[in-house]
Amino acid sequence: MTEKRTEFGSLDNFQKGGIDIVDDDPRNYVFSNIYETAARSEPYERVCAAKNFEYVIEVARAEGQSGWYACRHDEFVVCMDGEVDVHLVKLDAPEGLVDSSLDGAQRLEELPDNQRKMGRVRLKRGHMALLPVGAAYRFEASSPAVVIFQTIQGAETVEKWAEICLA
Amino acid sequence: MAMKDNDTGDLKVANPRGLPVVSDFEIGAIDNETGYRSFRVGSFSFRRDEYFVRISWPGGNHQMPIDAFLRAMMRDVAWGFFYGTVNFDGVFGTTNYYGEVEVFVGAMNDAYTSAGRELIERFRSEELIDVFRQMVDDWTNESYDPFAAPMETGTPWGTKKGSNNEAVSRQRVTAQRMVGLAGDAPKRSDETGYPVNRAFRDVGQDEPEVHAEPGFEGEVAAFNLFAYLSRSDVTWNPSVCSVVRDSLFCPTTEEFILPVEHGNDRVEWFLQLSDEIVWDVKDGKTGAPRAVVTMRAGDVACMPADIRHQGYSNKRAMLLVWENGSPAIPEMVRSGTAPVVPVRW
Secondary structure (H helix, E strand, O other): OOOOOOOOOEEEEEEEOEEEEEOHHHHHOOEEEEEHHHHOOOOOOOOEEEEOOOOEEEEEEEEEEEEOOOOOEEEEEEEEOOEEEEEEEEEHHHHOOOOOOOOOOOOOOOOOOOOOOEEEEEEEOOOEEEEEOOOOEEEEEEEEEEEEEEEEEOOOOOHHHHHHHHO | OOOOOOOHHHHHOOOOOOEEEEOOOOOEEEOOOOOOOEEEEEOOOEEOOEEEEEEEEEEEEEEEEEEHHHHHHHHHHHHHOOOOOEOOOOOOOEEOOOOEEEEEEEOOHHHHHHOOEEEEEEHHHHHHHHHHHHHHHHHHOOOOOOOOOOOOOOOOOOOOOOOOHHHHHHOOOOOOOEEOOOOOOOOOOOOOOOOOOHHHHHOOOOOOOEEOOOOOOOOEEEHHHHHHHHOOOOOOOEEEEEEOOOEEEEEEEEEEEOEEEEEEOOOOOEEEEEOEEEEEEOOOOOOOOEEEEEEOOOOOEEEEOOOEEEEEEEEEEEEEEEEEEEOOOHHHHHHHOOOOEEEEE
């Protein structure tokens, strides 16, 4: 008997499942694959893979350095393939940078000088990190990686269901 | 209760059937032949023998294999009746109204309802769960763990032989912000009694590199979610690992068959983290088959709010169940102000 092997997906190797319809519309299942979506998207394009009222799961391909993002609520990121660094800084005056009336990630035009460094996290496959309220964050990936975000729909959320879902 | 204990909020408990609350329960004496107690909730009587549970009510009776019944009852109790309807099989189940619960036979079965043979009674959640807890505790023998995969536990058959209170009284994980943060749900390790499961020995146990500047140790935080899941000692038991308001990441590990057909009262999403699960999807009210959904690592799919689903997993798999815990949603779905499918394009 061989040891059981756990099958994870990656940008280079995933086997998408599917839907066998008995009496339904396949679009009701909003079925996609995060690796396929990430492969077909621009770096750091935050594509909505799941949506439940205002809440979303976004998927992105991390590649090179991202811009800075901030948010008026916590977010979480999970690395699903590859390796990515998350840099965090404390915003001294977030109200001047983040629209407090809006949910979801907001991309900062620029990060003011002299913000306090909070630290850095290096994520590999399966690692989850907190993106805390009041912080700004940026990603760096030396080679393509895949991340998902637990967040709320915002200005950076890209919906392109017809491109990513089975129909 | 469902996944968060504050789910009911200040909302009025919905009662779309207009049923009165029944507060009539009975714990029977120990049976001389089997050693098990019998139980009664309202008009429903429950008795177990060596292989089966016998459910009877005025005008009908129903039976299930005791292993399937205990696995289903264990989830119903542990989840606080979960979201929406928990079908133990095609006949018996519960529907959660978050403070009150309906127990039914045939209410989600087209043949029963067409013939007018269904029976539904309503109970206060805390009174019903107390009886159900006693039932699963009394009927679980020392060698059997209803939460475990079949290959990882003994069998429930036979007359009364000991008990397994430790297994049936497990507390589900409900992180308030994220697993591993100070004061929140702890990570799992050998030392805390969570060895790596036999199906996940190849899953990396490395923790993320966390470099926090002084003063930010509590906010610069990360953990290995896959390692955490590889150490789960239960199956089909979603637990809250991270929270953004009502958005709940509830990852879980799945092996064999989801012990219930879950008829959610809201949209639910699955993100397959590893391996493969096949879902039988049926109509929520009638049980008529609608689709078979095969999910592999990286696949994302929603379960519409008007279906019931049951998963099959050969190799133990990691699944991210994503719930919106808002207490307002069930009534919005019932009144037609919330869609049963979250996205149209």
